[in-house]
Amino acid sequence: MANPENAVRYTICTGRNVLLPGNTTPVPATITVDASTGKITDIAQGFRQRETPAPGTDGILWIDAGDKIVLPGLVDAHVHLNEPGRTDWEGFWTGTRAAASGGITTVVDMPLNSIPPTTTVEHLHAKRKAAQGQCHVDVAFWGGVIPGNQTHLKPLLDAGIKGFKCFLIESGVDEFPCVSEQDVELAMNELQNTSTVLLFHAELDVSHEPTGSSGPDPTLYSTFLHSRPETLEMDAIALITRMQRKYPALRCHIVHLSAASALPVIRAARSAGLNLTVETCFHYLCLSANDIPTGHPEFKCCPPIRESTNRDALWAALIEGVIDCVVSDHSPCVKELKKLDEGDIMAAWGGISTLGLGLSLLWTEAEQRGVTLSQVIDWTTRKTAEHSGLADLKGQLKVGFDGDFIIWDPDAKFMVTEESLNFKNKLSPYVGMTLRGRVEKTFLRGTLVYDADDRQRFEGVAPIGRLL
Structure with missing residues (x-):
């Protein structure tokens, strides 16, 4: 059984090219999505380096988009x-x-x-x-x-x-x-x-x-x-x-x-x-x-x-x-x-x-x-x-909105x-x-639902879509 202490609490996506509302070109930014609600809780200016805790131990799913473009x-x-x-x-x-x-x-x-x-x-x-x-x-x-x-x-x-x-x-x-x-x-x-x-x-x-x-x-x-x-x-x-x-x-x-x-x-x-x-x-x-x-x-x-x-x-x-x-x-x-x-x-x-x-x-x-x-x-x-x-x-990509984004x-x-x-x-x-x-990756409310480089995982992923 999974340790609830290691469960994802936040998804953080950081990149040098994030297309935010009102901008005509992408900018460096970091987006935080609360896993419990699926909502964007923060958008900070600038690319953010990953902190030191080992993956999966800090309750954070890190997405480093690098130079790829992050889109809604x-x-x-x-x-x-x-x-x-x-x-x-x-x-x-x-x-x-x-x-x-x-x-x-x-x-x-x-x-x-x-x-x-x-x-x-x-x-x-x-x-x-x-x-x-x-x-x-x-x-x-x-x-x-x-x-x-x-x-x-x-x-x-x-x-x-x-x-x-x-x-x-x-x-x-x-x-x-x-x-x-x-x-x-x-x-x-x-x-x-x-x-x-x-x-x-x-x-x-x-x-x-x-x-x-x-x-x-x-x-x-x-x-x-x-x-x-x-x-x-x-x-x-x-x-x-x-x-x-x-x-x-x-x-x-x-x-x-x-x-x-x-x-x-x-x-x-x-x-x-x-x-x-x-x-x-x-x-x-x-x-x-x-x-x-x-x-x-x-x-x-x-x-x-x-x-x-x-x-x-x-x-x-x-x-x-x-x-x-x-x-x-x-x-x-x-x-x-x-x-x-x-x-x-x-x-x-x-x-x-x-x-x-x-x-x-x-x-x-x-x-x-x-x-x-x-x-x-x-x-x-x-x-x-x-x-x-x-x-x-x-x-x-806006605070309060669903954390739906793609890596492009x-x-x-x-x-x-x-x-x-x-x-x-x-x-x-x-x-x-x-x-x-x-499209390299697609995230729905902060959860990965498509990965172009992992076909097997894509075909086996559990559906998490909601009826609106």
């Missing part, structure tokens, strides 16, 4: 973990373990594609029961708006839901149908005097036939791209902002913005004082339709990845602040649904698997664009924590292989890419 743990506010019901697609154990490998210490789970979806308190209880004891990082939950469930929204808020997502186009699963304008109004009316947020999959469900000279070949990415034109997003956002004028106190949020042509509508809404926030995803910022080969459904997601000029415009809007944050929209499925053997993009499930790669993806692209690490971290930590109602707990090597390079992926179904468009920047 990421908050991924858009993840589909799919358990219960579609655990063969992804589950809490594999999904949160993959998150930890990418420096993510908190995920916010979407109300679909689990069965049942998180649209009632009873369904939330089923999801929390399934998650119990399986989470390697902390997990919060979004609820869902579907036709007829508006009376369940406030009870879901009381039960701890962070906000609500709806679809303006078919979601792809029968148990989570899209909403009409009338359904949206009923939900807005129900939520208008709360402090929550209403999230929109912003493609409007109207008929758009594929156009262009590419023909109907389902293996061509252009066929799929023409079937989901930018006008679907523009029309949806125009509808959302028009309805938001009737309920101006309610924050609305556009998930996974793909179409840069919708940015003027967003700018106009904000200029008019509407409380509208926007996210985009790693794949829209790091991939281009111009480079997607024929017959590769692993690149399919909804809305689609668009051309390089569109990608450049999204980056400009992110830097400007028109887009608030960046998330993964990790949306996996089993191999059969991706139609890899047929190369049928039109028939394949639309979703991209990213957990574990996001920070490296974004940093690889950001460096080429002159974007700083502090900007990247702000988009993936503080801003995502604010969006998901966790701003007083997560997303910053910005110069390390690695190739993405199937074997290196930690989510359940190892299908990703990033396989074969060489990325820059590697």
Whole structure:
């Protein structure tokens, strides 16, 4: 039996490059985390040499980051973990373990594609029961708006839901149908005097036939791209902002913005004082339709990845602040649904698997664009924590916050292989890419939950994540 006198009482992380709130560059600092609470109790300026007591005898776990960069743990506010019901697609154990490998210490789970979806308190209880004891990082939950469930929204808020997502186009699963304008109004009316947020999959469900000279070949990415034109997003956002004028106190949020042509509508809404926030995803910022080969459904997601000029415009809007944050929209499925053997993009499930790669993806692209690490971290930590109602707990290295931090090597390079992926179904468009920047270690409330150099320990680590 372990000697309680030797138990860890404090985790102390010291380094010459610690990214603290308000700083644009890392500075020497030392962070102390109380093991009993998991909270940061002190942040001192300067690198601190280890004291003389032998390891394990002073109740202190020392982390010497040296010249590596210490960053706050990421908050991924858009993840589909799919358990219960579609655990063969992804589950809490594999999904949160993959998150930890990418420096993510908190995920916010979407109300679909689990069965049942998180649209009632009873369904939330089923999801929390399934998650119990399986989470390697902390997990919060979004609820869902579907036709007829508006009376369940406030009870879901009381039960701890962070906000609500709806679809303006078919979601792809029968148990989570899209909403009409009338359904949206009923939900807005129900939520208008709360402090929550209403999230929109912003493609409007109207008929758009594929156009262009590419023909109907389902293996061509252009066929799929023409079937989901930018006008679907523009029309949806125009509808959302028009309805938001009737309920101006309610924050609305556009998930996974793909179409840069919708940015003027967003700018106009904000200029008019509407409380509208926007996210985009790693794949829209790091991939281009111009480079997607024929017959590769692993690149399919909804809305689609668009051309390089569109990608450049999204980056400009992110830097400007028109887009608030960046998330993964990790949306996996089993191999059969991706139609890899047929190369049928039109028939394949639309979703991209990213957990574990996001920070490296974004940093690889950001460096080429002159974007700083502090900007990247702000988009993936503080801003995502604010969006998901966790701003007083997560997303910053700050006294009183959870002691979630990562050790980051910005110069390390690695190739993405199937074997290196930690989510359940190892299908990703990033396989074969060489990325820059590697998460060396991830700490959740001061406890090590991922070590890149100790795979065996990582695979055997006990889950300590909490349900927020």
